[in-house]
Amino acid sequence: MNRVGGGRARGDWARRYAPLSGALVAVLLAVLVLPSALNVPQSNPTQTLEFAPIPPDDQDQPPPDTSNLESLSLGSSSSVIGDSRGGDGVGSDLPPPPQVPEGAGDKPVTKRCVGNPPRQTEDPLAPPCVAHFAGDNGGATYMGVQADQIRVLFYWDGGFSDAVTSRGQEARPLDECIDLVETPPDPDEHVYLRELRNLQLYFNARYQTYDRTVHFVLCFDPTGTATPETRRADAALHLQNQRPFAVMPYASTFVDDYLEPMAAAGALVFAAPGGQRESYFQRYPGHIWGYLPSLEEQARLYSDYVCTQVVPYPVSFAGDGIEPGGDRVLGLLRSGDETLPKYMAFAALAKQEIEACGGEFEDERSFPVAESTSGTDAANRPGTNNNTAAIANMQSFQQSGVTTVIWPQGMEAQHSRAAGRTGYEPEWVVAGDGFHDGFWNAQDQDQNVWHEHAWVVSPALLQGPVAEGPCYAAIMEANPDSQDAAFVCAFYTWYEDLRQLFTGIQVAGPRLMPETVDKGFHAIPAIPSSDPSVPACFYRPGDYTCVKDGVAMWWDRDGRVPTAAGTDPRRPGCWRMVEGGLRHFAGDWPAHDVPTAVRPDDPCNGYAGRGWFP
Numbered sequence: 001m002n003r004v005g006g007g008r009a010r011g012d013w014a015r016r017y018a019p020l021s022g023a024l025v026a027v028l029l030a031v032l033v034l035p036s037a038l039n040v041p042q043s044n045p046t047q048t049l050e051f052a053p054i055p056p057d058d059q060d061q062p063p064p065d066t067s068n069l070e071s072l073s074l075g076s077s078s079s080v081i082g083d084s085r086g087g088d089g090v091g092s093d094l095p096p097p098p099q100v101p102e103g104a105g106d107k108p109v110t111k112r113c114v115g116n117p118p119r120q121t122e123d124p125l126a127p128p129c130v131a132h133f134a135g136d137n138g139g140a141t142y143m144g145v146q147a148d149q150i151r152v153l154f155y156w157d158g159g160f161s162d163a164v165t166s167r168g169q170e171a172r173p174l175d176e177c178i179d180l181v182e183t184p185p186d187p188d189e190h191v192y193l194r195e196l197r198n199l200q201l202y203f204n205a206r207y208q209t210y211d212r213t214v215h216f217v218l219c220f221d222p223t224g225t226a227t228p229e230t231r232r233a234d235a236a237l238h239l240q241n242q243r244p245f246a247v248m249p250y251a252s253t254f255v256d257d258y259l260e261p262m263a264a265a266g267a268l269v270f271a272a273p274g275g276q277r278e279s280y281f282q283r284y285p286g287h288i289w290g291y292l293p294s295l296e297e298q299a300r301l302y303s304d305y306v307c308t309q310v311v312p313y314p315v316s317f318a319g320d321g322i323e324p325g326g327d328r329v330l331g332l333l334r335s336g337d338e339t340l341p342k343y344m345a346f347a348a349l350a351k352q353e354i355e356a357c358g359g360e361f362e363d364e365r366s367f368p369v370a371e372s373t374s375g376t377d378a379a380n381r382p383g384t385n386n387n388t389a390a391i392a393n394m395q396s397f398q399q400s401g402v403t404t405v406i407w408p409q410g411m412e413a414q415h416s417r418a419a420g421r422t423g424y425e426p427e428w429v430v431a432g433d434g435f436h437d438g439f440w441n442a443q444d445q446d447q448n449v450w451h452e453h454a455w456v457v458s459p460a461l462l463q464g465p466v467a468e469g470p471c472y473a474a475i476m477e478a479n480p481d482s483q484d485a486a487f488v489c490a491f492y493t494w495y496e497d498l499r500q501l502f503t504g505i506q507v508a509g510p511r512l513m514p515e516t517v518d519k520g521f522h523a524i525p526a527i528p529s530s531d532p533s534v535p536a537c538f539y540r541p542g543d544y545t546c547v548k549d550g551v552a553m554w555w556d557r558d559g560r561v562p563t564a565a566g567t568d569p570r571r572p573g574c575w576r577m578v579e580g581g582l583r584h585f586a587g588d589w590p591a592h593d594v595p596t597a598v599r600p601d602d603p604c605n606g607y608a609g610r611g612w613f614p
Contacts (some may be wrong), residue, residue, distance in 0.1 A: 109132055122470065124531060137510035141513050142266075145212070145512050150246075151215050152215065152217065152246045152247070153238060153267075154247075155220075155238070155247060156221070159220070160224065163191050165487050166487070167483075171190070173220045174221075177241070179215055180216040181216070198474075198485075202475065203499075207503075208506045209505055219234070221234055226253050226254055231251065245267065245512070246267060246270055248501075266514070268287050268504075268517065271290075271291075272290035272545075276294060277294065278543065281294065281545065282542060285518075291546045293459055294543070295346055299349040300586035301549070302350055303586075304586040305552060306350075309552075314593075316427075316594065318426050319453050320425055329402050330354075330360060331365070331400065331402030332361045332408075333365055334351075335366065335409065340371065343410035347409065349408075362400045365392075367415070368383060368384040369386050371412070373444040374413075375390070386414040390415040394419045397424070398422070409436070413444045424449075427594075431456070431457055435609055437458035437460050438610065439606070440571075441609055450573075451555060452555070455554050458552075459535065459550040462533045462577060462606075465562070465606070474495060504521060521544075524537070526540075532551065536548045536585070552577075552597075553576055553577050553578065553605060561606045565606070566606075577605055
């Protein structure tokens, strides 16, 4: 496999969704075991108060929360498409505004909330508690919504035999849709069905869904070899037969050809691909939601870091041959891989913003293949050899006197190796893309060139063993006998996507429709994170993605990640998080030179990256 992740379409930096190569995953399971999606300390509350995202009907107000969900209520939002009213058909008139539900307040508890102030689950990103609901939920308020159910559709490529689980290779179904509520469990069913049953049970039990049960419907494509036409045909069939309220598209290729007709028809899309332009979400306002930040949000985070901690200061963390204290000479290294245009768009934005703050680039070079450590891509396209480009690029940077390489996404490994062969050790400031910022790919860089000279700016969270995270806890709470909770939580973002979906359902209130989801999400206040394992999650006006902050990390070739992967003597090295992993917004980076905050005890991050997933 040449390109990292094989034949993915394409380089979705933060998704762990699509087909896994059996042999590769077997190796990874043995080596990683396993980085958690969030490493969150759990605590047992001593009392439970009700804290509702909708006004309670009693007079007692709970104490304020300190999370992003403080004082959460139904908020205002921009206009939202609304062409799929009611559970049985399409209507044209908007329903009345959401009403305060009867029974919200000091009533018998039906949801086991935790914490003080209380939230729905132990996860810090869970919404404030709505422990009880009784009354009229509005019935069929929207497509896929009935008085007693909400239909959510998961979509995958069918026919693959790629999941290395507790049972070995497990073949996915082909050309089939399975409702996990209406279909009894089968002992021999695929791991996706087994573990999503557990997550379905957990989220329905712990989140407030206003007397509705959320049905997970798992659909697998009929061919295993998709085209844009087959994706659109599947979307039309699922709209006709399943009429989902929301869809989770986890297909590996031509995802937009499935996603767009779903959103156009009124379905809400969660688990949207990461790193998309803001305009991607604004095509169907309030209908496409992503957990990870938009491309513009990531570019602002990275560019502001460069403008605040790199541009104003002299050379300070280069290696041999580059004198400290001299003026920084910037070189721009960017992806020229036209099959991954988001990296080219990111580089263009970052360059524009860095130049606007006074950064000047002495030299600018590109390379033909991103997401590759071998130097070539999986298709072996003519002219796509990073080895030749890397040698020429590093020679050009040296001749131009570049002291500091600005690398705005598009991971590959040949440039550090080419620099190492000539003893060129500049400063490297790279932008995380799910490949650069994972320890696994960074271990493939030239370690002398990378050690203490490479920094990454990333939305990644501090991660430790998977068994310490909320995903694992959720599955094991639903089913203590689960054999594949670690597998699911290490390699997929189902938990994060479902947390966003169920939060949307809860904050929408009982009259569930896109307008109320939109209002609920946009009522989440913009509060900074104080936990390196938890992002600041909120939604600005016209914005439909959750994560808004990030961290800076430096490479330590001798560090050990805090997972089983750190015990492998063949692969040392980790990204160390400065300031204990303190997270910052764009515009909030401390005004000091890059290495000022370095401490010997900066924690190693167990985030492996998403580069191994096709």
